[in-house]
Amino acid sequence: MIYRFRVILDNDTEDDVFRDLEIREGDTMEDLHNIITQSFGFDGMEMASFYVSDDEWNQGEEIAMMDMSEVGNKVKMMNETIINEIIHEAATRLIYVYDFMNMWTFYVELGEIVEEAQGTDYPNLMYVHGQIPDEAPEKTFEAEEEESFNDPDSYRDDADLDLDDYDNLNFDENWN
Structure with a gap:
C-alpha cells in the first residue's frame, strides 16, 4: 500500500508552505525523512527527528536519526523503523x-x-505549494508567553533567604 502524506511547514507567514508526497508503507522512517x-530543498545532512x-x-x-540517548534508554531509530509500525489509520500524525x-x-x-500505481516510482513528490523561507520561522514557546518569565517582580528571589532563620521562612507547619 502507498501512504499519501501532507507535510506542512510550521510557520507564521501569510503563505502556506507544504508538500504532498507518496511513499510505500513498508519503507523506513529514514526514507520518509x-x-x-x-x-523542501534541504541537503539532509542536519540532525532530525520524528515525533x-x-x-x-x-x-x-x-x-x-541517530541514537543520542543515554545508556539504557532505547530510542527508535529512523533506519530501523518501518513507517506502518508508527503510522496507520488510528495514528495519522507526526x-x-x-x-x-x-x-x-x-x-x-x-x-x-x-493502491500502488503501476509505473510510478516511490517515494513520489506529488504536489508543491509555497516556497520555504530563507530562515526557519521563529518559535514561541508557551513558557515564553507567560508574564512571569518576563516580569522579574513576579517571582521570588531566594538568594536573600537565610535558611538558618526558620522563623522567617514562612513554613506551614501543618502542610501535611
Whole structure:
C-alpha cells in the first residue's frame, strides 16, 4: 500500500508552505525523512527527528536519526523503523524537526492509503505549494508567553533567604 502524506511547514507567514508526497508503507522512517528534506530543498545532512503526535499535535515518542540517548534508554531509530509500525489509520500524525540549530518544524499527516500505481516510482513528490523561507520561522514557546518569565517582580528571589532563620521562612507547619 502507498501512504499519501501532507507535510506542512510550521510557520507564521501569510503563505502556506507544504508538500504532498507518496511513499510505500513498508519503507523506513529514514526514507520518509529523505523525501521530506529533498522536497523542501534541504541537503539532509542536519540532525532530525520524528515525533509521534496526537490529534492536537502534542509531541510524543521520538524516532531519531541517530541514537543520542543515554545508556539504557532505547530510542527508535529512523533506519530501523518501518513507517506502518508508527503510522496507520488510528495514528495519522507526526511532527518532524530538521536541523536542531534552526528548528525547522513540520506537521506530517497521513491523508490517505491507496493502491500502488503501476509505473510510478516511490517515494513520489506529488504536489508543491509555497516556497520555504530563507530562515526557519521563529518559535514561541508557551513558557515564553507567560508574564512571569518576563516580569522579574513576579517571582521570588531566594538568594536573600537565610535558611538558618526558620522563623522567617514562612513554613506551614501543618502542610501535611
